Amino acid sequence: MFHTFVQCVLFCVTVYFCRWWQTGRVWKLLSRLPGPRCFPLIGALYIIPGRDTSRYLSTLIGLTGAYGSPYCIWLGPVPVVIVSSAEHARTILTSPATVDKASFYRFTPLQGIFSLPAHKWRAHRKMIQPSFKQSILRSFIPLFEQKAANMILFEIVTIRAVNIFLHPQWLYRWTSVYRKETKALEEFCQPSKTILARKTTSEPSSTESTNRFSLIEHLQSSALGSEAIEQELNTIIFAGNETSAMTVANTILLLAMHPHVQEKMLSEIRVHCGAEVENIEYETLKRLTYMEMVLKESLRLLPIAAVIGRRTTAELDLGQYRLPADIDVVIDIFDIHRNREYWGTDADRFRPERFEGLQYDPYALLPFSAGSRNCIGLRYAWISMKIMLLKVVGRYRIETDLKLEELAMKIALTMKISNGHMVRLRRRQ
Ligand code: HEM
Numbered sequence: 200m201f202h203t204f205v206q207c208v209l210f211c212v213t214v215y216f217c218r219w220w221q222t223g224r225v226w227k228l229l230s231r232l233p234g235p236r237c238f239p240l241i242g243a244l245y246i247i248p249g250r251d252t253s254r255y256l257s258t259l260i261g262l263t264g265a266y267g268s269p270y271c272i273w274l275g276p277v278p279v280v281i282v283s284s285a286e287h288a289r290t291i292l293t294s295p296a297t298v299d300k301a302s303f304y305r306f307t308p309l310q311g312i313f314s315l316p317a318h319k320w321r322a323h324r325k326m327i328q329p330s331f332k333q334s335i336l337r338s339f340i341p342l343f344e345q346k347a348a349n350m351i352l353f354e355i356v357t358i359r360a361v362n363i364f365l366h367p368q369w370l371y372r373w374t375s376v377y378r379k380e381t382k383a384l385e386e387f388c389q390p391s392k393t394i395l396a397r398k399t400t401s402e403p404s405s406t407e408s409t410n411r412f413s414l415i416e417h418l419q420s421s422a423l424g425s426e427a428i429e430q431e432l433n434t435i436i437f438a439g440n441e442t443s444a445m446t447v448a449n450t451i452l453l454l455a456m457h458p459h460v461q462e463k464m465l466s467e468i469r470v471h472c473g474a475e476v477e478n479i480e481y482e483t484l485k486r487l488t489y490m491e492m493v494l495k496e497s498l499r500l501l502p503i504a505a506v507i508g509r510r511t512t513a514e515l516d517l518g519q520y521r522l523p524a525d526i527d528v529v530i531d532i533f534d535i536h537r538n539r540e541y542w543g544t545d546a547d548r549f550r551p552e553r554f555e556g557l558q559y560d561p562y563a564l565l566p567f568s569a570g571s572r573n574c575i576g577l578r579y580a581w582i583s584m585k586i587m588l589l590k591v592v593g594r595y596r597i598e599t600d601l602k603l604e605e606l607a608m609k610i611a612l613t614m615k616i617s618n619g620h621m622v623r624l625r626r627r628q
Pocket residue numbers: 312313314324434435436438439440442443446503504507508565566567568571572573574575576577579580
């Protein structure tokens with residue numbers, strides 16, 4: 200009995216000293232980093248602007264401006280290290296000690312590869328990666344084009360709204376506009392219907408669709424359970440939709456603010472795709488180099504993932520500092536993208552031409568992150584975004600009254616413009 204008691208006491212004392220040593224070491228290493236003043240219990244929580252997400256970005260910009268890279272901020276007892284230089288981002292994104300995502304990712308609804316711990320993530324990434332190879336993405340182009348054409352649904356709604364003769368349904372049903380609408384609507388709803396039907400009936404796919412649904416088939420033939428498959432599909436739909444849609448919307452707004460850029464892009468479209476902008480091929484997309492610069496510049500100024508986070512699983516040297524294990528590190532992509540050291544004195548301006556022949560540090564432009572855990576869908580995104588822009592800019596002149604300096608940004612999970620995308624579309628002749 201006495202023996203057991205002594206063993207218990209020794210165990211507790213050992214655990215206590217281990218914790219003390221660990222905390223002591225974390226504290227010792229992190230206290231060398233600059234950062235806002237920290238008080239007992241609350242740390243530097245006093246500078247966090249409560250629930251007002253529209254003030255998060257300005258707080259981050261203020262802190263990064265004051266302390267440089269890296270600095271440490273204590274959120275109560277939890278330390279977070281923030282980096283905002285290309286060199287430090289490279290260290291974090293390429294080190295095997297920071298493959299895990301930061302602890303705040305557990306709050307996201309995405310439980311697939313986006314947020315899985317490193318040991319599970321590796322197997323899932325290996326399984327999903329082949330679905331994003333170039334040959335498969337090429338086969339998507341006609342589908343992307345068809346879906347981008349569905350944007351004419353909005354045009355139809357507008358046509359109907361301004362033409363009172365098309366208001367009564369019984370009259371409208373006899374028009375060609377109605378037939379166009381029905382077709383576009385059918386196409387719009389079809390993919391999700393087909394996928395769900397296939398899933399329930401387990402109908403084997405045709406040769407034509409093998410490529411198209413290879414992601415689902417890949418997942419279904421894997422060792423993953425049905426719940427995990429659903430999680431991965433949700434993750435990819437979620438991670439792929441809003442990001443590309445917001446980037447295209449932001450780019451359209453920026454083009455509306457900069458008519459000369461819009462005209463230059465339109466000339467490129469006309470040269471490579473003609474007036475109709477139909478039957479787009481992969482090779483044509485590759486030739487749209489100015490459009491690529493426009494998208495890069497848009498992603499630089501308005502990165503959808505303005506901050507991303509990793510967690511150290513071992514101690515890691517970061518410049519002149521050493522980071523302890525088990526802490527969160529945030530990469531402040533927004534500030535890296537606006538840093539004058541990398542982008543010059545006009546870093547806050549929208550000037551796609553800056554990319555012409557520019558040799559820039561790849562870690563100074565991180566819209567898709569970098570390293571082994573970068574965006575799996577980036578090539579998919581490039582193709583779909585280029586097609587969407589082709590269709591919109593090829594058909595419409597875009598105008599706005601908003602100015603770049605008036606834009607207000609807020610960070611929720613992704614970065615959004617609070618002003619809304621207030622643009623006018625005028626049909627090109
Ligand atoms: C403009 C469009 C896009 C942008 C800016 C973007 C950006 C990013 C970024 C920054 C990350 C890293 C996130 C982090 O470390 O926290 C990421 C990861 C990811 N993205 Fe994208 N993305 C885009 C489009 C897509 C598309 C189209 C898909 C799929 C079809 C996709 C699927 C994913 C997935 C699954 C991950 C997690 C990868 C992993 O952890 O292994 N993304 N994306």
